[in-house]
Amino acid sequence: MVVADRTVTAQTPHDGEVPPSEVRTSLVIRVAGEAGEGIKKPGELLIQAAARAGFEVLTDFAPPSEIKGGVSFFQIRLSAKQLFTRGDSPDVLLCFNQEAFEVNIQELVPNGLLIYDPESVTPRNTERYRLLSFPLEQIASKQLKMPIVKNVVALGGMAALFSLDTEILYGLIRELWERKGDAVVQTNFKALEAGLKYVQEHVSSADLERFHIIPNPLQHNRIVVAGNTATALGALAGGCNFFAGYPITPASDVMEFLAPTLPQIGGTLVQAEDEIGAIGMVIGASFAGKKSMTTTSGPGLSLMVEALGLATMSETACVIVNAQRAGPSTGMPTRHEQGDLYLCAFGGHGEVPRVVLAATSVEDCFYLAVASFNFAEKFQTPVILMTDTVVCVRSESIDQPELDRIGIENRLTWHPPVEGATPYDDSPKGYRRYAHTETGVSPIAIPGTPGGQYVGMGLEHNEKGRHRPDPRTHTQMTEKRFRKMEHAELEAPAPVLHGNQDAEIAIVTWGSTAGVAIEAIDILAEEGIDVCLVAPRMVMPLPRHQLEAAMRKKHVIIPEVNYRGQFADIVQGVFPTPVTRVNVYGGRPMLVCHLVDVIRDVATGKQGPGRVVLKPIIGNLDELVTPDDLIAPVEHN
Amino acid sequence: MTVDTPVREHQLDDYKSDEKPTWCPGCGDFGVLNAVYRALRTKNFEPHEVVAVSGIGCSSRIPYFISTYGFHSVHGRATPVATGVRVARPDLKTLVFSGDGDAFAIGAGHLVHAMRRNLDLTYVVMDNAIYGLTKGQTSPTSGAGFHTATTPAGNPEQALNPMTLAITCGATFVARGFSAEPAKLADLILAGINHKGFSFIDVYSPCPTFNKVNTFKTYKEEVAWLPDSHSSSDVAGALAYATSDEHKYLGIFLEREAPTFEDLVAANHSGTEADRPALLAKMFKRYS
Numbered sequence: 001m002v003v004a005d006r007t008v009t010a011q012t013p014h015d016g017e018v019p020p021s022e023v024r025t026s027l028v029i030r031v032a033g034e035a036g037e038g039i040k041k042p043g044e045l046l047i048q049a050a051a052r053a054g055f056e057v058l059t060d061f062a063p064p065s066e067i068k069g070g071v072s073f074f075q076i077r078l079s080a081k082q083l084f085t086r087g088d089s090p091d092v093l094l095c096f097n098q099e100a101f102e103v104n105i106q107e108l109v110p111n112g113l114l115i116y117d118p119e120s121v122t123p124r125n126t127e128r129y130r131l132l133s134f135p136l137e138q139i140a141s142k143q144l145k146m147p148i149v150k151n152v153v154a155l156g157g158m159a160a161l162f163s164l165d166t167e168i169l170y171g172l173i174r175e176l177w178e179r180k181g182d183a184v185v186q187t188n189f190k191a192l193e194a195g196l197k198y199v200q201e202h203v204s205s206a207d208l209e210r211f212h213i214i215p216n217p218l219q220h221n222r223i224v225v226a227g228n229t230a231t232a233l234g235a236l237a238g239g240c241n242f243f244a245g246y247p248i249t250p251a252s253d254v255m256e257f258l259a260p261t262l263p264q265i266g267g268t269l270v271q272a273e274d275e276i277g278a279i280g281m282v283i284g285a286s287f288a289g290k291k292s293m294t295t296t297s298g299p300g301l302s303l304m305v306e307a308l309g310l311a312t313m314s315e316t317a318c319v320i321v322n323a324q325r326a327g328p329s330t331g332m333p334t335r336h337e338q339g340d341l342y343l344c345a346f347g348g349h350g351e352v353p354r355v356v357l358a359a360t361s362v363e364d365c366f367y368l369a370v371a372s373f374n375f376a377e378k379f380q381t382p383v384i385l386m387t388d389t390v391v392c393v394r395s396e397s398i399d400q401p402e403l404d405r406i407g408i409e410n411r412l413t414w415h416p417p418v419e420g421a422t423p424y425d426d427s428p429k430g431y432r433r434y435a436h437t438e439t440g441v442s443p444i445a446i447p448g449t450p451g452g453q454y455v456g457m458g459l460e461h462n463e464k465g466r467h468r469p470d471p472r473t474h475t476q477m478t479e480k481r482f483r484k485m486e487h488a489e490l491e492a493p494a495p496v497l498h499g500n501q502d503a504e505i506a507i508v509t510w511g512s513t514a515g516v517a518i519e520a521i522d523i524l525a526e527e528g529i530d531v532c533l534v535a536p537r538m539v540m541p542l543p544r545h546q547l548e549a550a551m552r553k554k555h556v557i558i559p560e561v562n563y564r565g566q567f568a569d570i571v572q573g574v575f576p577t578p579v580t581r582v583n584v585y586g587g588r589p590m591l592v593c594h595l596v597d598v599i600r601d602v603a604t605g606k607q608g609p610g611r612v613v614l615k616p617i618i619g620n621l622d623e624l625v626t627p628d629d630l631i632a633p634v635e636h637n
Numbered sequence: 638m639t640v641d642t643p644v645r646e647h648q649l650d651d652y653k654s655d656e657k658p659t660w661c662p663g664c665g666d667f668g669v670l671n672a673v674y675r676a677l678r679t680k681n682f683e684p685h686e687v688v689a690v691s692g693i694g695c696s697s698r699i700p701y702f703i704s705t706y707g708f709h710s711v712h713g714r715a716t717p718v719a720t721g722v723r724v725a726r727p728d729l730k731t732l733v734f735s736g737d738g739d740a741f742a743i744g745a746g747h748l749v750h751a752m753r754r755n756l757d758l759t760y761v762v763m764d765n766a767i768y769g770l771t772k773g774q775t776s777p778t779s780g781a782g783f784h785t786a787t788t789p790a791g792n793p794e795q796a797l798n799p800m801t802l803a804i805t806c807g808a809t810f811v812a813r814g815f816s817a818e819p820a821k822l823a824d825l826i827l828a829g830i831n832h833k834g835f836s837f838i839d840v841y842s843p844c845p846t847f848n849k850v851n852t853f854k855t856y857k858e859e860v861a862w863l864p865d866s867h868s869s870s871d872v873a874g875a876l877a878y879a880t881s882d883e884h885k886y887l888g889i890f891l892e893r894e895a896p897t898f899e900d901l902v903a904a905n906h907s908g909t910e911a912d913r914p915a916l917l918a919k920m921f922k923r924y925s
Binding site for chain 1: 688701705719722723
């Protein structure tokens with residue numbers, strides 16, 4: 001079983017202490033405070049140290065939209081086994097201030113541990129959880145005379161909770177602050193020690209035992225990266241040598257990673273004036289022979305749509321990473337939703353076939369970024385790689401990719417068969433940029449190639465690249481563009497499969513919701529309910545051969561984080577069989593325990609085909625405290 | 638770059654494609670096309686080492702009529718596409734062709750930034766103060782009071798001044814030509830090509846079909862070549878001539894030296910393609 005006890009018990013009234021016989025399989029710790037309190041950096045230190053100690057880690061980071069102020073949190077989940085979600089609810093919640101307490105306390109698992117700074121937090125309704133007062137401010141300001149190290153004191157406390165090997169943490173602190181001199185390193189050491197000591201002295205050994213997780217023996221060749229970092233690394237591994245982009249949440253990390261990196265391999269990054277400029281530059285650079293990419297999020301992709309049609313029409317290879325965020329228009333830039341599938345799959349006027357891949361995990365971000373370049377180059381097409389906020393911002397421990405096992409595709413280029421070949425020659429030696437071929441892929445001449453001159457174009461065109469609006473040309477060229485997709489479909493990356501593939505219940509899903517399904521399937525397997533998962537990593541064209549078996553099952557469940565069931569629409573367009581759609585749309589990932597309930601209902605016959613709408617949180621949505629509830633009413637005279 | 642190829646004397650015809658121009662008889666764009674052929678001939682460029690990028694509009698069909706590589710993009714987006722080509726391949730000569738609608742309305746946002754970046758692009762606007770391809774609507778360079786189907790009561794907007802725009806946005810070469818004088822226009826385009834940096838050349842290129850106000854005849858009465866006394870390094874003088882009520886001045890308003898975007902970018906390169914595996918190995922280590 002992958003998921004901890006609480007995800008199952010969360011729906012039933014909690015019956016007190018976890019029996020000592022039950023071995024904890026994962027621990028979720030959330031640190032909540034103001035965005036400006038710098039909780040991300042200590043959090044990163046903690047996960048790197050935990051991963052080095054042999055833990056599987058998976059994190060979540062929820063920044064507020066505001067730069068400073070507003071509540072944000074950093075969450076880390078630890079386990080000895082591979083993790084697929086951040087965990088439905090925290091076992092331990094550390095709050096830096098009252099607002100952080102108010103908006104997070106409802107999510108703390110019943111009987112969980114609240115750690116709070118008594119100077120800034122006054123807990124309420126304390127019967128539902130246990131308390132640890134942790135005077136962070138006092139320790140940092142009075143004891144250490146360094147208010148700034150409050151976060152490191154907290155870090156020490158967290159490390160003590162799950163008995164992390166602190167030598168690793170000391171090592172990382174040294175690595176991080178060595179450049180600033182020994183005094184800074186020593187100060188941080190002291191802060192770390194103070195935090196460790198406080199928790200060791202004030203938390204009972206029974207409680208510490210309760211949070212104890214046995215890490216795996218040290219594993220080699222593991223790395224801990226965020227999804228956006230994995231995407232950037234995958235782009236580098238896939239051969240990217242030109243990038244143009246425009247800053248946007250939650251995609252900017254990819255661009256910021258590549259900006260200092262690409263010049264180290266002679267590549268170039270341009271910060272464009274807007275997303276339309278970015279995609280135009282990408283198309284231009286690819287036309288000129290580069291492996292080109294841009295990254296964006298929904299609002300930026302909306303702006304790029306016209307040029308995406310140009311890339312399809314001109315058959316220009318390019319990679320567009322769309323880091324999905326929540327809501328239409330500006331929506332919720334830092335929140336999660338799988339709402340852009342229609343846009344990615346169909347967005348644009350006319351018929352614009354393109355390849356769309358969707359990452360289900362951090363590891364996918366890497367390998368699908370490589371695959372995106374390969375599909376783009378091989379089929380001379382735009383490829384959209386869809387990630388989502390959950391996958392972008394979370395860090396995960398993954399196997400270090402083995403570069404020599406990664407295949408790289410290059411575009412089929414045209415070279416003059418004889419000296420003096422010209423583009424205006426109707427003989428076989430003349431160049432036809434858009435020549436009809438069996439796969440639809442035509443050899444491309446890279447500018448600078450003698451005799452290969454042609455005009456890349458958005459107008460409908462004949463094989464030589466001349467505008468011809470006649471019915472024969474448009475019919476044949478439309479077929480050529482779609483023929484490429486038929487061949488791409490057959491080369492779709494393997495889907496994520498999980499559970500017993502002979503099960504009568506199939507979950508068909510996409511993106512990071514696949515991880516939720518994996519954990520739900522493992523919980524149900526413990527109960528004796530067999531469920532299988534198929535999550536295609538290519539969502540357009542839909543790889544029919546990967547889904548056929550699943551779609552013939554007695555029950556098909558399609559969970560996704562959106563209102564309309566966009567993926568379900570696409571799947572049912574190809575396989576018109578009844579399915580149970582499961583949707584949630586609160587800007588949060590789907591909860592494992594909620595999906596478990598739905599599948600159980602399907603298994604027991606309580607739920608048939610149709611649509612189930614889930615709540616985005618455990619508990620009553622109406623009782624959830626929002627920041628609005630914390631603002632004192634303004635009195636008008 | 639094919640440095641090994643023996644230099645061959647190209648003829649004007651070597652720059653002509655097999656596609657015949659689709660413009661209306663009497664269109665000013667023919668004069669621009671001829672001037673481009675001449676400039677390319679003078680430079681004796683290899684056609685396969687030149688890229689002509691355009692947007693959408695009558696003018697933007699020009700890549701089809703030139704024997705070089707070309708990219709006919711979408712409306713207003715010639716500049717980003719050309720930016721990508723130029724940054725990716727500084728070994729090629731990149732020319733951009735646009736119209737007044739393409740450059741100054743839908744594409745104005747990009748143009749401003751390309752000027753500011755000072756990419757080594759030669760940017761030719763075939764300015765006829767009308768939307769021709771869509772059959773005659775008011776454009777950003779149409780004068781106030783101009784009557785078209787979309788401004789039946791007369792254009793309520795003031796015309797945009799391409800010269801002041803370019804001078805103030807950072808273009809390092811700013812000129813204006815007239816398609817009725819293709820030999821002089823060819824010299825301007827040639828000077829633009831020779832200039833290292835963003836060269837902006839606005840060309841009066843009348844539309845005989847839809848614009849009955851700004852015609853070859855009216856332009857001939859209004860234009861004057863910049864006097865020899867004007868120094869192209871004189872920004873204040875360039876702005877004064879650009880805003881003159883007396884004449885529509887032709888010639889090189891401004892030329893100055895500044896580092897190009899692509900040179901600054903290249904100066905930042907610290908490795909080559911061969912360093913890719915080592916770089917990735919270093920990155921993996923950082924996250925272990």
